Amino acid sequence: MASSFFVACVALASSCLFLLHSRSVSGWLESGATWYDLHQGAGTGGGACGYQGDMEKPPFSSMITAAGPSIFKDGKGCGACYQVKCTGNAACFGRPVTVVVTDERPGGEACLAEAAHFNLSGKAFDAMAKPGQADNLRDAGNIRVQYDRVPCKWRGLDIAFRVKAGSNPNYLAVLIDNESGDGDLSAVELQQRGGSWALMQELLGAVWKYNSMSALRAPISIRLTSSSGKKLVASNVIPSGWQADKTYRSIVNY
Numbered sequence: 033m034a035s036s037f038f039v040a041c042v043a044l045a046s047s048c049l050f051l052l053h054s055r056s057v058s059g060w061l062e063s064g065a066t067w068y069d070l071h072q073g074a075g076t077g078g079g080a081c082g083y084q085g086d087m088e089k090p091p092f093s094s095m096i097t098a099a100g101p102s103i104f105k106d107g108k109g110c111g112a113c114y115q116v117k118c119t120g121n122a123a124c125f126g127r128p129v130t131v132v133v134t135d136e137r138p139g140g141e142a143c144l145a146e147a148a149h150f151n152l153s154g155k156a157f158d159a160m161a162k163p164g165q166a167d168n169l170r171d172a173g174n175i176r177v178q179y180d181r182v183p184c185k186w187r188g189l190d191i192a193f194r195v196k197a198g199s200n201p202n203y204l205a206v207l208i209d210n211e212s213g214d215g216d217l218s219a220v221e222l223q224q225r226g227g228s229w230a231l232m233q234e235l236l237g238a239v240w241k242y243n244s245m246s247a248l249r250a251p252i253s254i255r256l257t258s259s260s261g262k263k264l265v266a267s268n269v270i271p272s273g274w275q276a277d278k279t280y281r282s283i284v285n286y
């Protein structure tokens with residue numbers, strides 16, 4: 033009795049230790065980091081994820097990053113949140129900053145050779161520096177950082193669908209934004225009035241499209257699958273009489 037209790041304790045304790053251990057090793061990973069744009073800047077243009085005009089505004093608030101292939105994942109990584117911190121330079125503050133993937137890191141052979149690379153907005157890069165030392169950190173160029181995937185916490189926001197210009201009665205393209213949790217999407221489906229679920233195709237980054245042989249029957253529901261496989265339905269989120277360039281807010285989020 034006593035010995036079997038002891039064995040159970042040991043088994044339990046070692047599995048707990050294993051959990052603690054695997055948690056810490058799967059935590060921070062190494063990557064390179066550079067910066068773009070001015071101090072406090074968010075960068076320019078829409079970025080390869082298609083979040084035009086949303087980058088400076090909450091919830092992103094310019095705390096954004098372009099990322100190399102292992103993080104951008106051909107656009108499937110758009111919207112995911114990461115903590116990034118630097119420790120290897122005297123100007124580093126050491127505190128992690130949280131950024132959202134909004135773009136693909138353009139060019140740069142040296143960086144492509146790295147397993148992971150973040151090209152951070154000016155604002156995010158500067159936030160890794162000690163107060164008043166942002167210029168010193170910038171002078172260091174391509175710095176070493178640690179990063180960790182974290183859930184996006186967009187408290188109080190519901191998932192928004194912006195119908196993109198170019199959509200027409202037979203063709204719908206929507207930018208999907210403000211997902212909490214995983215932040216990124218692995219699949220999107222739509223359901224027309226009275227119809228069954230049909231897969232949408234990724235047009236670019238966070239923009240998904242559907243081409244129909246005949247006029248789409250609204251209202252249209254949209255079902256999301258996040259990168260960890262969680263499904264969520266925004267029922268009838270695209271109303272009848274929908275228009276291009278309009279945003280339709282759901283009442284759901286992860």
Ligand SMILES: *[C@@H]1O[C@H](CO)[C@@H](O)[C@H](O)[C@H]1NC(C)=O
Pocket residue numbers: 066067068069098137138139140143151
């Ligand atoms: C970072 O982004 C800027 C702006 O797009 C670009 O000019 C620069 O080459 C990028 N740096 C790296 C290392 O990719």
Ligand SMILES: *[C@@H]1O[C@H](CO)[C@@H](O)[C@H](O)[C@H]1NC(C)=O
Pocket residue numbers: 086089090091189192193194207208209210279
């Ligand atoms: C996401 O939420 C923010 C804050 O409410 C809003 O400014 C932004 O436009 C939303 N995104 C879309 C695509 O509507």
